[in-house]
Amino acid sequence: MNKFGVLSFLMALIxxxxxxxxxxxxxxxxxxxxxxxxxxxxxxxxxxISKRWLSGIIGVLCNSVVLVSAYFTLLAYGIAG
Incomplete structure (x- = not known):
């Protein structure tokens, strides 16, 4: 795993x-x-950017879950506002 793979996991954790x-x-x-x-x-x-299959797939999946939750948060903002 290279530094971009670690940064991808770190972004999901943050x-x-x-x-x-x-x-x-x-x-x-x-x-x-x-x-x-x-x-x-x-x-x-x-x-x-990491160009590694394992870290790329896992990083995209973890961050996609966060992106979907951000979309639902934006949807809740539209409903509440």
Whole structure:
């Protein structure tokens, strides 16, 4: 595993930590969706750049889960707003 594969996993882990920190009843959903989306897109880019099959597939899958949750957060913002 090279440094880009590790960075991809790190972006997914940072996204989960940010999600756990920013949750609550008075959270700014738009800010949360922007942060989660940008971190997961960076993670997907790092996974593709890594050029290793295992770290690329696992990195894309982990960051895609975060990206889908960011999409649902943005959808909740649209419903609530």
């Amino acid at each position: 996204s989960v930590i940010v999600f756990l920190i920013l949750r609550g009843p008075n959270v700014n959903l738009l800010l949360m969706a922007i942060i989660l989306g940008s971190l997961s897109l960076l993670g997907i880019i790092f996974a593709v």
